[in-house]
Amino acid sequence: MSEDAPVNTGAVRWPDSDSAWSAVRRMQIKVHRWAGEDSSRRFGDLFNLVYDPAFLVHAWERVASNVGARTPGIDRATVARIETWIGVEAFLGRIRDSLKSGEFEPVEARQMMIPKAGGKLRKLGIPTVADRVVQASLKAVLEPIFEADFLPCSYGFRPNRRALCRRWMSTSTGNGARRWEPISDGPGAGRRAWVTGGSSATRTTSS
Numbered sequence: 001m002s003e004d005a006p007v008n009t010g011a012v013r014w015p016d017s018d019s020a021w022s023a024v025r026r027m028q029i030k031v032h033r034w035a036g037e038d039s040s041r042r043f044g045d046l047f048n049l050v051y052d053p054a055f056l057v058h059a060w061e062r063v064a065s066n067v068g069a070r071t072p073g074i075d076r077a078t079v080a081r082i083e084t085w086i087g088v089e090a091f092l093g094r095i096r097d098s099l100k101s102g103e104f105e106p107v108e109a110r111q112m113m114i115p116k117a118g119g120k121l122r123k124l125g126i127p128t129v130a131d132r133v134v135q136a137s138l139k140a141v142l143e144p145i146f147e148a149d150f151l152p153c154s155y156g157f158r159p160n161r162r163a164l165c166r167r168w169m170s171t172s173t174g175n176g177a178r179r180w181e182p183i184s185d186g187p188g189a190g191r192r193a194w195v196t197g198g199s200s201a202t203r204t205t206s207s
Contacts, residue, residue, distance in 0.1 A: 012053055012096065014089050020057035024140055032144035039149065049141045050134070051099035056092045059136035063129060073128030074110040082129060095130055106131045 015023065027049065034041055049055055063069065069079040082091050098104035109125035116122050127135070 012093060014053050014092065015057055017057060017061050020054040020061070023054035024058045028140065028144040031141075032148055035145045035148035043145060046141050047099075050137045051096045053092070053096070055137045055140055056096060056133065058140060059133045060088060060092060062136045063132045068126070068132075069129075071126055072110070073126050073131065074108055075128050075130075077129055079129055091130075092133070095133060099134070104134065106134070
Protein backbone atom coordinates (compact mmCIF):
# COMPACT_ATOMS: atom_id res chain seq x y z
CA MET A 1 0.00 0.00 0.00
CA SER A 2 1.30 3.45 -0.87
CA GLU A 3 2.55 5.58 2.02
CA ASP A 4 0.36 8.37 0.67
CA ALA A 5 -2.82 6.29 0.93
CA PRO A 6 -5.38 7.88 3.24
CA VAL A 7 -5.87 6.36 6.66
CA ASN A 8 -9.37 4.99 7.34
CA THR A 9 -10.29 7.41 10.12
CA GLY A 10 -13.89 6.23 9.96
CA ALA A 11 -13.09 2.81 11.41
CA VAL A 12 -15.40 1.92 14.28
CA ARG A 13 -13.93 1.49 17.73
CA TRP A 14 -16.12 -0.93 19.67
CA PRO A 15 -16.01 -0.34 23.43
CA ASP A 16 -15.97 -3.14 25.98
CA SER A 17 -19.19 -3.82 27.84
CA ASP A 18 -18.30 -1.76 30.93
CA SER A 19 -17.23 1.27 28.89
CA ALA A 20 -20.37 0.97 26.76
CA TRP A 21 -22.58 0.86 29.85
CA SER A 22 -20.89 3.96 31.29
CA ALA A 23 -21.21 5.91 28.03
CA VAL A 24 -24.87 4.96 27.60
CA ARG A 25 -25.66 5.80 31.20
CA ARG A 26 -24.06 9.23 30.91
CA MET A 27 -26.09 10.02 27.81
CA GLN A 28 -29.30 8.74 29.37
CA ILE A 29 -28.79 10.99 32.37
CA LYS A 30 -28.29 13.97 30.04
CA VAL A 31 -31.37 13.43 27.89
CA HIS A 32 -33.48 12.65 30.96
CA ARG A 33 -32.42 15.92 32.53
CA TRP A 34 -33.11 17.87 29.33
CA ALA A 35 -36.54 16.27 29.00
CA GLY A 36 -37.37 17.02 32.64
CA GLU A 37 -36.27 20.64 32.44
CA ASP A 38 -38.41 21.40 29.39
CA SER A 39 -41.46 19.23 28.69
CA SER A 40 -41.91 20.90 25.29
CA ARG A 41 -38.40 20.10 24.16
CA ARG A 42 -38.13 18.15 20.92
CA PHE A 43 -35.19 15.85 20.34
CA GLY A 44 -34.39 15.92 16.65
CA ASP A 45 -31.07 14.09 16.49
CA LEU A 46 -31.55 10.83 18.34
CA PHE A 47 -31.17 8.30 15.55
CA ASN A 48 -27.41 8.63 15.54
CA LEU A 49 -27.45 7.34 19.11
CA VAL A 50 -29.32 4.20 18.05
CA TYR A 51 -26.37 3.10 15.90
CA ASP A 52 -23.71 4.55 18.19
CA PRO A 53 -21.17 1.78 19.00
CA ALA A 54 -21.65 2.15 22.75
CA PHE A 55 -25.43 1.84 22.47
CA LEU A 56 -25.17 -1.17 20.17
CA VAL A 57 -22.69 -2.95 22.46
CA HIS A 58 -24.92 -2.18 25.44
CA ALA A 59 -27.94 -3.48 23.52
CA TRP A 60 -26.06 -6.64 22.56
CA GLU A 61 -25.18 -7.28 26.20
CA ARG A 62 -28.84 -6.92 27.18
CA VAL A 63 -29.96 -9.34 24.48
CA ALA A 64 -27.13 -11.82 25.10
CA SER A 65 -27.79 -11.96 28.85
CA ASN A 66 -31.53 -12.48 28.40
CA VAL A 67 -32.98 -15.95 28.88
CA GLY A 68 -34.21 -15.79 25.28
CA ALA A 69 -30.65 -15.65 23.93
CA ARG A 70 -30.85 -19.35 23.13
CA THR A 71 -34.08 -18.91 21.17
CA PRO A 72 -33.63 -18.13 17.47
CA GLY A 73 -35.83 -15.97 15.30
CA ILE A 74 -36.96 -16.81 11.81
CA ASP A 75 -33.33 -16.80 10.58
CA ARG A 76 -32.47 -19.56 13.11
CA ALA A 77 -29.55 -17.53 14.48
CA THR A 78 -28.93 -17.60 18.23
CA VAL A 79 -26.57 -15.43 20.25
CA ALA A 80 -24.13 -18.35 20.59
CA ARG A 81 -24.17 -19.01 16.85
CA ILE A 82 -23.47 -15.35 16.09
CA GLU A 83 -20.58 -15.28 18.56
CA THR A 84 -19.10 -18.44 17.05
CA TRP A 85 -19.67 -18.05 13.32
CA ILE A 86 -19.84 -14.28 12.72
CA GLY A 87 -18.28 -12.50 15.66
CA VAL A 88 -20.00 -9.86 17.76
CA GLU A 89 -18.17 -6.85 16.30
CA ALA A 90 -18.78 -7.97 12.71
CA PHE A 91 -22.44 -8.62 13.53
CA LEU A 92 -22.91 -5.22 15.18
CA GLY A 93 -20.98 -3.59 12.34
CA ARG A 94 -23.49 -4.91 9.82
CA ILE A 95 -26.37 -3.61 11.92
CA ARG A 96 -24.71 -0.23 12.30
CA ASP A 97 -24.05 0.12 8.58
CA SER A 98 -27.62 -0.79 7.66
CA LEU A 99 -29.03 1.63 10.23
CA LYS A 100 -26.80 4.47 9.05
CA SER A 101 -27.68 3.90 5.41
CA GLY A 102 -31.39 3.63 6.15
CA GLU A 103 -31.50 0.12 4.70
CA PHE A 104 -32.27 -1.70 7.93
CA GLU A 105 -35.64 -3.43 7.93
CA PRO A 106 -36.98 -5.73 10.65
CA VAL A 107 -37.99 -9.15 9.46
CA GLU A 108 -41.01 -11.24 10.29
CA ALA A 109 -41.07 -12.63 13.81
CA ARG A 110 -41.09 -16.39 14.22
CA GLN A 111 -44.44 -17.53 15.53
CA MET A 112 -44.85 -20.28 18.08
CA MET A 113 -47.57 -21.38 20.47
CA ILE A 114 -46.92 -21.41 24.21
CA PRO A 115 -49.18 -22.77 26.96
CA LYS A 116 -51.33 -20.57 29.17
CA ALA A 117 -52.95 -21.31 32.49
CA GLY A 118 -55.98 -23.51 32.01
CA GLY A 119 -54.48 -25.48 29.16
CA LYS A 120 -54.98 -22.87 26.44
CA LEU A 121 -52.30 -21.69 24.03
CA ARG A 122 -51.27 -18.26 22.86
CA LYS A 123 -49.10 -17.01 20.04
CA LEU A 124 -45.62 -15.72 20.79
CA GLY A 125 -43.64 -13.72 18.26
CA ILE A 126 -39.86 -14.18 18.44
CA PRO A 127 -37.80 -11.50 16.63
CA THR A 128 -34.38 -12.22 15.22
CA VAL A 129 -31.36 -11.41 17.37
CA ALA A 130 -30.57 -8.46 15.07
CA ASP A 131 -34.05 -7.02 15.55
CA ARG A 132 -33.80 -7.53 19.30
CA VAL A 133 -30.52 -5.61 19.39
CA VAL A 134 -32.02 -2.68 17.48
CA GLN A 135 -35.08 -2.71 19.75
CA ALA A 136 -32.85 -2.69 22.84
CA SER A 137 -30.82 0.21 21.47
CA LEU A 138 -33.98 2.17 20.67
CA LYS A 139 -35.26 1.51 24.18
CA ALA A 140 -32.01 2.75 25.72
CA VAL A 141 -32.31 5.99 23.74
CA LEU A 142 -36.02 6.69 24.21
CA GLU A 143 -36.75 5.41 27.70
CA PRO A 144 -35.03 8.19 29.71
CA ILE A 145 -36.91 10.81 27.67
CA PHE A 146 -40.35 9.33 28.26
CA GLU A 147 -39.53 8.52 31.86
CA ALA A 148 -39.40 12.26 32.56
CA ASP A 149 -43.13 12.50 31.79
CA PHE A 150 -44.33 9.82 34.19
CA LEU A 151 -45.69 10.50 37.65
CA PRO A 152 -44.25 8.68 40.67
CA CYS A 153 -47.49 6.67 40.92
CA SER A 154 -47.06 5.12 37.47
CA TYR A 155 -45.83 1.56 37.54
CA GLY A 156 -46.78 -0.05 34.23
CA PHE A 157 -43.86 -1.28 32.08
CA ARG A 158 -41.28 0.96 33.75
CA PRO A 159 -37.73 0.05 34.80
CA ASN A 160 -37.41 -1.35 38.33
CA ARG A 161 -41.17 -1.09 38.88
CA ARG A 162 -43.96 -3.62 38.72
CA ALA A 163 -47.66 -3.96 39.42
CA LEU A 164 -47.03 -5.49 42.85
CA CYS A 165 -45.34 -2.26 43.98
CA ARG A 166 -48.38 -0.26 42.93
CA ARG A 167 -50.70 -2.65 44.72
CA TRP A 168 -48.67 -2.19 47.89
CA MET A 169 -48.68 1.57 47.48
CA SER A 170 -52.44 1.71 46.99
CA THR A 171 -53.29 -0.53 49.94
CA SER A 172 -50.76 0.58 52.56
CA THR A 173 -52.52 2.92 54.97
CA GLY A 174 -51.99 4.13 58.51
CA ASN A 175 -51.41 7.31 60.46
CA GLY A 176 -50.47 9.95 57.93
CA ALA A 177 -50.04 7.31 55.25
CA ARG A 178 -50.49 8.08 51.60
CA ARG A 179 -52.55 5.93 49.31
CA TRP A 180 -53.89 6.06 45.79
CA GLU A 181 -57.61 5.42 45.49
CA PRO A 182 -59.44 4.98 42.18
CA ILE A 183 -62.06 7.56 41.25
CA SER A 184 -64.60 5.59 39.26
CA ASP A 185 -67.07 8.22 38.13
CA GLY A 186 -67.69 11.92 37.80
CA PRO A 187 -65.31 14.47 36.24
CA GLY A 188 -62.35 12.80 37.89
CA ALA A 189 -62.93 9.40 36.27
CA GLY A 190 -59.70 7.80 35.21
CA ARG A 191 -57.72 9.59 37.87
CA ARG A 192 -56.56 8.66 41.33
CA ALA A 193 -56.77 10.69 44.51
CA TRP A 194 -53.65 11.15 46.57
CA VAL A 195 -54.89 10.98 50.17
CA THR A 196 -52.68 12.29 52.94
CA GLY A 197 -53.93 12.75 56.48
CA GLY A 198 -57.53 13.31 55.45
CA SER A 199 -56.89 15.84 52.67
CA SER A 200 -56.73 14.88 49.03
CA ALA A 201 -55.47 16.22 45.75
CA THR A 202 -56.16 14.75 42.34
CA ARG A 203 -53.45 14.24 39.72
CA THR A 204 -53.62 12.45 36.42
CA THR A 205 -51.63 9.24 36.26
CA SER A 206 -49.78 8.02 33.21
CA SER A 207 -50.34 4.30 33.55
